[in-house]
Amino acid sequence: EGPVDNSKTVADIPTSPLPLKAIPGFEWYDVDIENDIDELYQLLNENYVEDQDSAFRFDYSKSFLQWALTCPGYKKEWFVGIRVISSKKLVGFISAIPVTLQVRGKILPSVDINFLCVHKKLRAKRLAPVFIKEITRRVNLCNIWQALHTGGVVLPSPVSVCRYAHRPLNWGKMFDVGFTGLPYNATKTQMIAKYTLSKTTTTPGLRRLELKDLDEALELLNKYQSRFKLIQLFNKEEFKHWFLTIENVIYSYVVEDPKTGKITDFISFYTLPFTILNNNNYNSLNVAYLFYYASDSDFNYPDRFDTEATKVLKKRLSQLVNDACIIARSELHMDVFNALTSQDNSLFLKDLKFGPGDGLLNFYLFNYRTFPMNGGCIADQNYAYDEEHRSDIGVVML
Numbered sequence: 001e002g003p004v005d006n007s008k009t010v011a012d013i014p015t016s017p018l019p020l021k022a023i024p025g026f027e028w029y030d031v032d033i034e035n036d037i038d039e040l041y042q043l044l045n046e047n048y049v050e051d052q053d054s055a056f057r058f059d060y061s062k063s064f065l066q067w068a069l070t071c072p073g074y075k076k077e078w079f080v081g082i083r084v085i086s087s088k089k090l091v092g093f094i095s096a097i098p099v100t101l102q103v104r105g106k107i108l109p110s111v112d113i114n115f116l117c118v119h120k121k122l123r124a125k126r127l128a129p130v131f132i133k134e135i136t137r138r139v140n141l142c143n144i145w146q147a148l149h150t151g152g153v154v155l156p157s158p159v160s161v162c163r164y165a166h167r168p169l170n171w172g173k174m175f176d177v178g179f180t181g182l183p184y185n186a187t188k189t190q191m192i193a194k195y196t197l198s199k200t201t202t203t204p205g206l207r208r209l210e211l212k213d214l215d216e217a218l219e220l221l222n223k224y225q226s227r228f229k230l231i232q233l234f235n236k237e238e239f240k241h242w243f244l245t246i247e248n249v250i251y252s253y254v255v256e257d258p259k260t261g262k263i264t265d266f267i268s269f270y271t272l273p274f275t276i277l278n279n280n281n282y283n284s285l286n287v288a289y290l291f292y293y294a295s296d297s298d299f300n301y302p303d304r305f306d307t308e309a310t311k312v313l314k315k316r317l318s319q320l321v322n323d324a325c326i327i328a329r330s331e332l333h334m335d336v337f338n339a340l341t342s343q344d345n346s347l348f349l350k351d352l353k354f355g356p357g358d359g360l361l362n363f364y365l366f367n368y369r370t371f372p373m374n375g376g377c378i379a380d381q382n383y384a385y386d387e388e389h390r391s392d393i394g395v396v397m398l
């Protein structure tokens with residue numbers, strides 16, 4: 001395990017951008033997240049990732065993009081665009097943000113690469129490799145040599161593969177927009193009844209994360225995360241940025257034990273709608289994605305796979321995530337709650353009625369060779385949830 005290429009230093013890295021000779025009439029352009037947010041929003045809204053049937057396209061909002069990109073330590077030169085020289089129209093983008101990863105205990109200053117997007121009219125001009133080379137150059141110039149990326153696309157040797165899972169909150173709308181079908185042995189009424197949730201949460205002491213909770217919640221998260229082999233380490237500033245609630249972007253909750261006043265659990269989810277591309281009744285699907293969570297319920301057991309430890313964690317996480325689904329549905333009017341088979345999710349996905357999706361998310365670590373890690377699903381059992389081994393992946397990407 002370790003870096004693939006450890007030979008380079010900053011002095012070896014070119015100080016000027018690669019020439020765009022492949023496409024005359026275009027220039028590199030550092031996207032200014034403050035002033036160019038409308039253009040960046042429009043580029044992604046019209047040209048970013050769609051599902052394989054081109055029925056849905058991600059609709060990252062402006063406030064989501066500002067949250068996702070301007071984290072503590074972000075660098076303007078890591079927001080790389082390509083635009084038309086004459087019209088100044090933005091036609092491509094890629095981003096890097098600084099993260100501190102820990103891979104099987106080894107601390108790795110890295111970046112998350114995200115939002116690689118080339119305008120539909122410039123596809124097949126081989127711009128993706130040009131963007132990846134350029135962002136790599138700019139990151140290497142800052143003496144960072146590893147990167148984390150996730151995506152549906154298959155590249156050489158993923159660290160791990162996780163499966164998509166979906167918990168319908170508004171089954172009727174998901175059926176109407178064609179995201180889910182009607183099983184042969186059920187009626188629409190039965191399906192709607194199956195996914196109906198109570199209006200109120202059940203965990204005593206569950207409330208929004210507040211400024212006063214930051215130290216305690218961060219300590220709980222870092223302790224819980226230490227069980228995974230691939231994690232992101234958060235300092236207090238980063239924790240505050242990533243988890244303090246921003247309406248229509250990120251929502252975080254803590255469980256304050258009514259008796260002791262201690263924070264015993266933490267859970268967060270982000271909201272990221274899909275544009276529905278070909279439906280007469282709806283133009284947006286409201287989606288909540290499970291983000292980071294933590295629970296101290298199995299801290300007293302030395303082995304997390306101990307039967308008793310597994311039982312108490314399964315019970316606590318099931319209640320916590322079910323409460324998140326209740327909030328997402330009744331307070332935020334989300335249509336579906338998405339999760340991966342990462343973290344300890346395979347403990348609750350089945351019981352909470354998260355159906356397996358037909359998407360897989362590959363995790364890639366660039367310039368770092370590591371043994372493959374459990375992704376919480378069993379590849380040769382059609383990626384069924386792996387309740388026994390769960391996953392080694394503690395990092396959650398947007």
Ligand SMILES: Cc1c(C(=O)c2nccn2C)oc2cccc(OCCCNCc3cccnc3)c12
Nearest residue numbers: 049051056151152164165179338339340357397398
């Ligand atoms: C995407 C996504 C979807 C869907 O495609 C989807 N849900 C409802 C309707 N649809 C079509 O379902 C998921 C379940 C868990 C995690 C997920 O994504 C995890 C984070 C994904 N990062 C964004 C990304 C970027 C590029 C390629 N793939 C994913 C997803």
